[in-house]
Amino acid sequence: MSIKSQKDFVSGLMFTTTGAVFAWNSALSYEIGTAGQMGPGYFPLVLGLVLVLLGGFIMFFSLVVETPDGGVIGDIAWRPLVCILGANLLFGALLGGLPSIGFPSFGLVVAIFALTGVALLADAASFNLRRMLVLSSILAAGSYGVFIGLLNLQLPVWPAFITGY
Amino acid sequence: MDLLANLATGFAVAGTPINLLYAFIGCLLGTLIGVLPGIGPVATIAMLLPATYALPPESALIMLAGIYYGAQYGGSTTAILVNLPGESSSVVTTLDGYQMARQGRAGPALAAAGLGSFFAGCVGTLLLAGFAGPLSEIAFAVGPAEYCALMVVGLIGAVVLASGPLLKAIAMIILGLLLGLVGTDVNSGMTRFNLDIPELTDGIGFVALAMGLFGYAEIINNLAKNATDREVFTAKLQGLMPTREDFRQMMPAVLRGTALGSVLGVLPGGGAVLASFAAYTIEKKIKLKAGETPLGEGNIRGVAAPESANNAGAQTSFIPLLTLGIPPNAVMALMVGAMTIHNIQPGPQVMTVNPELFWGLIVSMWIGNLMLIILNLPMIGVWIKLLTVPYHYMFPAIVLFCAIGVYTTNNSTFDIGLVAFFGLAGYIFTKLGCEPAPLLLGFILGPMMEEYLKRALKLARGDWSVFLTRPLSAALLAIGVLLLLLVLLPAIKSKRQEAFVDD
Numbered sequence: 001m002s003i004k005s006q007k008d009f010v011s012g013l014m015f016t017t018t019g020a021v022f023a024w025n026s027a028l029s030y031e032i033g034t035a036g037q038m039g040p041g042y043f044p045l046v047l048g049l050v051l052v053l054l055g056g057f058i059m060f061f062s063l064v065v066e067t068p069d070g071g072v073i074g075d076i077a078w079r080p081l082v083c084i085l086g087a088n089l090l091f092g093a094l095l096g097g098l099p100s101i102g103f104p105s106f107g108l109v110v111a112i113f114a115l116t117g118v119a120l121l122a123d124a125a126s127f128n129l130r131r132m133l134v135l136s137s138i139l140a141a142g143s144y145g146v147f148i149g150l151l152n153l154q155l156p157v158w159p160a161f162i163t164g165y
Numbered sequence: 166m167d168l169l170a171n172l173a174t175g176f177a178v179a180g181t182p183i184n185l186l187y188a189f190i191g192c193l194l195g196t197l198i199g200v201l202p203g204i205g206p207v208a209t210i211a212m213l214l215p216a217t218y219a220l221p222p223e224s225a226l227i228m229l230a231g232i233y234y235g236a237q238y239g240g241s242t243t244a245i246l247v248n249l250p251g252e253s254s255s256v257v258t259t260l261d262g263y264q265m266a267r268q269g270r271a272g273p274a275l276a277a278a279g280l281g282s283f284f285a286g287c288v289g290t291l292l293l294a295g296f297a298g299p300l301s302e303i304a305f306a307v308g309p310a311e312y313c314a315l316m317v318v319g320l321i322g323a324v325v326l327a328s329g330p331l332l333k334a335i336a337m338i339i340l341g342l343l344l345g346l347v348g349t350d351v352n353s354g355m356t357r358f359n360l361d362i363p364e365l366t367d368g369i370g371f372v373a374l375a376m377g378l379f380g381y382a383e384i385i386n387n388l389a390k391n392a393t394d395r396e397v398f399t400a401k402l403q404g405l406m407p408t409r410e411d412f413r414q415m416m417p418a419v420l421r422g423t424a425l426g427s428v429l430g431v432l433p434g435g436g437a438v439l440a441s442f443a444a445y446t447i448e449k450k451i452k453l454k455a456g457e458t459p460l461g462e463g464n465i466r467g468v469a470a471p472e473s474a475n476n477a478g479a480q481t482s483f484i485p486l487l488t489l490g491i492p493p494n495a496v497m498a499l500m501v502g503a504m505t506i507h508n509i510q511p512g513p514q515v516m517t518v519n520p521e522l523f524w525g526l527i528v529s530m531w532i533g534n535l536m537l538i539i540l541n542l543p544m545i546g547v548w549i550k551l552l553t554v555p556y557h558y559m560f561p562a563i564v565l566f567c568a569i570g571v572y573t574t575n576n577s578t579f580d581i582g583l584v585a586f587f588g589l590a591g592y593i594f595t596k597l598g599c600e601p602a603p604l605l606l607g608f609i610l611g612p613m614m615e616e617y618l619k620r621a622l623k624l625a626r627g628d629w630s631v632f633l634t635r636p637l638s639a640a641l642l643a644i645g646v647l648l649l650l651l652v653l654l655p656a657i658k659s660k661r662q663e664a665f666v667d668d
Contacts, residue, residue: 007596
């Protein structure tokens, strides 16, 4: 027996595991109760079990039913994946700081330059320093105008060690 | 006639030049802020609420109505242009709207959304003015069992939304329902599945989830393609306005969407959202005319119907607010807040004690819709210009606006981590051929469904047959089964055909 659709097999596996984690957790940590007197664990336990079943069916069919293109998952786009998510995470860390590990807030402007730079790296062809600086400056000025000037959002704009907060 | 006299009272209040000006300013601000991805109507109203404190009550509510409609339309704009649903009701709009934009038909899509909403808004206003009293009775006749059945129908509808395999779509809904349960359980006060992270006590934020699954996953997918076939949008834009053919396709869809939205909007709790999903389901089930683009690949009906349903629902969702004093959704809750700030107690007595305000508000809703169309039809050209910006300038900006939008919802760095997590999940889902739209509906309905299921079974002392013995609930479930069969049948038929071909 061979896998006829990679996509379906992996997604079935994903559903079954997730369902099992939810069901396991609800059964262990929360009171189940009865249908007439449901505890906090009842609904998630039922849903989790259903998800385990559905995932099982999906895996089963992926082994039996032929798919035209073999349901190949294909290459993972590591570069854009890491760069886009990384740019976003870096932005969050720089904007708000991470007090738990003593990482100071660098404020909106630094965060925007970092986000733009890392995000542009996602596409090898489109990165060049001038473009990054121009785009960052436009975005920083625009964001400052809209979010700080017009909407008056409470965001740190400059690094904490300069403003002294 | 009562209706006309009432509307005349309303126009006398809302139609003064100064109030028209407030409606216009509200619409303008709402649209401008609403098009920022990640900032939906709730956030927009919350941000602009303080600006209305100093105004007289009527003007303040009129301006807020303008902001509401502007923000809602702004949300649809981003849904169509960059595949970012700003709020739950524009999730469906992304399905066909974004495809239309990719084919160079962003103009007609935006116009269809605007015109459909305007028409639905007009009908909704008339309904509200004519039947506010009797319609509120519907809300009483519907018990927890019926709500549960209604949600099951809604979820089955979500299955139809996905164009992929049925089982995967159902699994995605269940996954969504489970994700919706993360956070504090309202009944026991217990926090569930929060992994001991304090930020998850209030549950997973809708904005973070939607931005990650739709926005980030889409960007990563676009960048993964070679630069040559990354033509995200076809260079040539085919006209700003819908063609006559478009109008012919659109009109019946708008009518169906409006009817459905008006009815479902009356139900407190997510009626308008369900309406947009249900309207899309119906459109998808209607047989395609010869040469018509299938739904999900850029059919104008897929934009017009849910947008009309959503707007009609938004209009009739005022009925429970004004007659029972129950805010049906977060936006309405903010409106109640605004009313109390101005010393108005929302509820049945508003209609009798303060008729100028009541009818003024209803008419101002309509004026808000009108302003929106006046303001936005000429602006379609401007929005479309945005699409001609090269993608390598566009995507960092989209990532930035998403990140700022998500951060400012709770002023929390954790939410930015969350959106990255769901961006990763969204990418995995697309790689595995699982569609995120059903998950999102499950997520929205999850907590409500648990609540009503609990209540229904408690009243029935744990007897599951209650769903079949109550006629309305049984009828709704029958509709659900019918829908499911409708989806399944073509699949069975095509499978059988394949089998015959193999022989």
